[in-house]
Amino acid sequence: MKKIITLFFITGIINATSINLGGIINVKIPTPSVGDIGDDIGGGSGSVKRDGENYIIQGASNNKTVTLNGEAVIIQGASNTLTIKGKVSSITIRGAGNTVNVESVKSIRIQGASNVVYYKTALTKSGKASVSISGAGSRVVKK
Incomplete structure (x- = not known):
């Protein structure tokens, strides 16, 4: 029994x-949940979905807060403002005019124009995130 x-x-x-x-x-x-996706703070259209260990955020003019614990984030769209709390293995942006504030990240890849990622700490030995940018006016800034 x-x-x-x-x-x-x-x-x-x-x-x-x-x-x-x-x-x-x-x-x-x-x-069980490794990450938590907050509500839209205002406006915008699109979706947030989980695909394995990736969170995919799609759409335009979204204002979202996401809390993660080591997952990867893929952002596809334009004019999104995102706050990512916790640890992120990687951020990939495919779009234009996105602003991302993240607490801890290992690598950042930007494909598109006028995107900016602000991060506090890097999950690397050097203390700097691994960065790859292809697009005019995009940048990554350590706060």
């Missing part, structure tokens, strides 16, 4: 947010 209950319990952790074992025990299980 112990093996069956353990199997149900493990399955419940993987596939459900709560389990009820014969009406005797009801266990609530928090949904």
